Amino acid sequence: MAATAPITQDVHTIPRRAPEGGAVNLIGLTRPQLTAALIDAGTPARQAKMRADQLWQWIYYWGVRDFAAMTNLAKGYRALLAERFTLAVPEVMRREVSADGTRKYLLRIQGGHEVEAVYIPEEGRGTLCLSSQVGCTLTCSFCHTGTQRLVRNLTAAEIVGQVLIARDDLADWGVPGQPKREERLVSNLVLMGMGEPLYNFEAVRDAMRICMDGEGIALGRRRITLSTSGVVPEIARTAREIGCLLAVSFHATTDEVRDTLVPINRKWNIAALLEALREYPRLSNAERITFEYVMLKGVNDSDADARRLVRLISGIPAKINLIPFNEWPGAPYERSDWARIEAFADIIHKAGYASPIRTPRGEDIMAACGQLKSDTERARKTRAEVALEAGLPVPPRVVRRPHAPDHPDTTG
Structure with missing residues (x-):
């Protein structure tokens, strides 16, 4: 059977950015770091390990990234988590x-x-x-x-x-x-x-x-x-x-x-x-x-x-x-x-x-x-173009240049 052509699917997603106020991303924190972050947010120290264990299971076992869906946590605590934290991936x-x-x-x-x-x-x-x-x-x-x-x-x-x-x-x-x-x-x-x-x-x-x-x-x-x-x-x-x-x-x-x-x-x-x-x-x-x-x-x-x-x-x-x-x-x-x-x-x-x-x-x-x-590298985008697409401030004194094809650096 002849091989089928590759399938390309463009996935348009809403960028998962941290909310205003600098919410902490819980993804990527080790267990001790996660426990410390919960304590810093007001979780009583005696409860923090248990809460960290619950969150860990929701995030890494069930793959849930919506605090509202973590049903074994009280609604008020879920609201606190949503206010103080984010669960952001690329x-x-x-x-x-x-x-x-x-x-x-x-x-x-x-x-x-x-x-x-x-x-x-x-x-x-x-x-x-x-x-x-x-x-x-x-x-x-x-x-x-x-x-x-x-x-x-x-x-x-x-x-x-x-x-x-x-x-x-x-x-x-x-x-x-x-x-x-x-x-x-x-x-x-x-x-x-x-x-x-x-x-x-x-x-x-x-x-x-x-x-x-x-x-x-x-x-x-x-x-x-x-x-x-x-x-x-x-x-x-x-x-x-x-x-x-x-x-x-x-x-x-x-x-x-x-x-x-x-x-x-x-x-x-x-x-x-x-x-x-x-x-x-x-x-x-x-x-x-x-x-x-x-x-x-x-x-x-x-x-x-x-x-x-x-x-x-x-x-x-x-x-x-x-x-x-x-x-x-x-x-x-x-x-x-x-x-x-x-x-x-x-x-x-x-x-x-x-x-x-x-x-x-x-x-x-x-x-x-x-x-x-x-x-980004394939298209030789400028720093300004990358910044604009990411919704970030455009770096100062950037000289725009046209896109150019790849040319490998094979020195060394």
Whole structure:
């Protein structure tokens, strides 16, 4: 059967802005932070933990974001909550569905910035790929996201909000008063979207702790994978404070090549990265580390590279994900030939490591690995245009310029 064309649905929603007076957004607060916020709003300290538990269940178990619908709270207390707090998530600007079922969400956050999240359905599971920054500072030369400048870190609320939005769209919540649902469509999270998670550690940590909390979204730590390009000082901290599975964007077997593909290697080279990775399974009780390796024709895909990779990771419990390069307009690389990818995988497999070849997903909607990039950057909007769309004051002394097509920065 021929593949159907991608479906694009423009979703027009009312921006969920904080009311006048600076209402506090409860989404993204950890349990202690939520309890403290309720006490600050006048909830008696002896009741605050119970109220926090009730709110937590409504928000993260039932997916309710209307205080009036939280029927086990007194009407007067619900009115107080509505006056003092908000339950705000990013605004869905567009939702695209690929021919293979992959869903990509373009989300607008505070300040008029945009990020993307991607949901990938698979047999028996569904993986949501989360962004942690607006843009990226790493400038990996093969990555489309890396051609977008870093704007700012996402808050914990904006990271958790991506999970809530996807579950809304998939109708993945239970119904209050009805039996508990055992199945879930969002069963796994991967921090592999826009940005470097370990350059936004605190917000990522808090968001993942919220997602792992057993009274709410309740995803076990082994259902969450954080991908880093190699921020070595934060790797041990990730093991201690999050404890999720770890993936590393490796992509090369010599410092010379990795310096170009993943420029952070100039700060923490392959030897330093591997030293930190050898400790991670012990510190986090993780079974193994995933090495992500994008296959670039004539760059990093030789038999010699495969054998060198095996030697480098010797002694580390590992899986190697081989990723056929997902091309984007102006990309400076080509995807390795399929026979070359299979030969590379065979060498790794014979050395005793799992070496699955990742099936590209969502390419027809630019949702595949390394292709995420916000519409703001694609269209080269000015700061003034972004501010106007967000209803914010126009920055002073902004020189307007015409829209221009993308032109990737492949330096470094």
